[in-house]
Amino acid sequence: MHPRLYLIGYRGTGKTTVGQRVAERLRCTFVDADVLLEHRAGKSIAEIFAIEGEPGFRDREAAVLAFLSQQPQHVIATGGGVILRPSNREILRTTGFVAWLDAKPETIWQRMVTDPTTAGRRPNLTARGGPDEVRELLKSREPLYRETANLHLDTDIASPESLADRILDAWTGS
Secondary structure, three states, rough: OOOOEEOOOOOOHHHHHHHHHHHHOOOOOEEHHHHHHHHHHOOOOOHHHHHHHHHHHHHHHHHHHHHHOOOEEEEEEEEOOOOOOOOHHHHHHHEEEEEEOOHHHHHHHHHHHOOOOHHOOOOOOOOOOOOOOHHHHHHHHHHHHHHHHOEEOOOOOOOHHHHHHHHHHHHHHO
């Protein structure tokens, strides 16, 4: 079993919810990389984007991933765009087991709309925003998620508990 489990995927695919369940079962530490990034920066992701732009945010994201990749026995929910940098994909692949959580764009959008923290903390990443942004970014990121992941799971209708079971089965068997 790898010393770290990374959960990758677009926002709203269940990385935090499922990651917490997996960590509870393993009695190990769970970390939401975006929460750690915001804590270290002293500002929200939206504020970081507004002040530093996407390159500044991505630099901070890479630094948090590098730190977390050195922590033993952790379950880590990454930010949705962590896979954009080749160096991050390499860290993920070489330092842990990577589970890609995926869902249909409509499901993701519905989850984002009903999550009270999304609007205040997360910026639009394209000019369009909304469901079109989700479709556009999923299309561009899917090959990178696929290239990085050891396991691909659809979270549209599966319960967090069943997803945690499937991840644990695959991770402990790796």
